Amino acid sequence: MKWVSSLSSLTSLFVEDGSILTADVAxxxxxxxxxxxxxQYHCCEGPEADQQLAEFLRDLKPQSLQTFVIRSRNEVGNETFMALQQHSxxxxxxxxxxxxxxxxRSLHQLRHSLAITTLAIEGNDMVEGFGWLDYDNPADFEEVAEWLSKCASLRxxxxxxxxxxxxxxxxxxxNLGMIEDDSPVMELTSLNLDLTELNNRTFGISSETNHPLKI
Known part of the structure; x- marks a missing residue:
């Protein structure tokens, strides 16, 4: 990877096509x-996209990645989220x-990432009417809720x-209401919801404040 070797001070990488992110690059x-x-990358598609990106993440220096952003079309999932445990x-x-x-359905694999301060999750066009965090998968739903409840630094x-x-x-x-008083409390400064609820009604909520929103 000659282009990497010549960039020893590189801290950030922005790519259009995530398919270039191989284990050798990592x-x-x-x-x-x-x-x-x-x-940060724009898209990552193909039948091997999830596995390839997972291999890339696993071959990076452990506990080194601070920001991971997917902007558009992708086929990441369970393997990628499990690999992110290397940077939890x-x-x-x-x-x-x-x-x-x-x-x-695989978001529960992120449950070890407790240092997160900014989290954005968006479904694609295929998820309309799909309960992606619903009670069809109660165990996964509980794990995601428990994970976010423990993200005390989430803003x-x-x-x-x-x-x-x-x-x-x-x-x-x-969950937070059941935590002892001396435990961390989630204090959001920005909350944005753009949702399709189970009855297919779509609505949006956006709130930003200098005074933390305590949940």
Missing amino acids: KALRQKCPSFNYL SSLQKLCLMRLNPTAL ELLLARGSNATGLLLKIEN
Whole structure:
């Protein structure tokens, strides 16, 4: 990976097509770019996309990735989310846009990422009317709610194009209400909801404040 070798001070990588992110690229970044911590790409499609990206993430320096952003079309899912466990302590900003139903069902694999301060989750056009965090998968729903309840540093939250996300927020609130008084409390400064609820009604909520919204 000659282009990586010549960029020893590289900290951030923005790519249009995620298919270039191979295990060899990750190994080169690990060896030649010790400060690399930010990855953003536009799309990543194909039958091997999930596995390939997972291999890339696993071959990076462990606990080094601080920002991971997917902007558009992709076929990531369970494998990618499991690989992000290699960065569970370092990951602070996680933006997963245009996720398909299979990926949304795998969000519980992110449960070890507790240092997140900014989280954005958006479904793609295929998820309309699909309860991506609903009670058809109660165990996964509970795990996602428990995960977010433990993200004490979370300040910005966006949920879009997914059914029953309001149910998720209520579950988080209930979980936090059961925590001891001396435990961390989630204090959001930005909350954006653009949702299709189970009755297919679409609505949006947006709130930003200098005074934290305590859940």
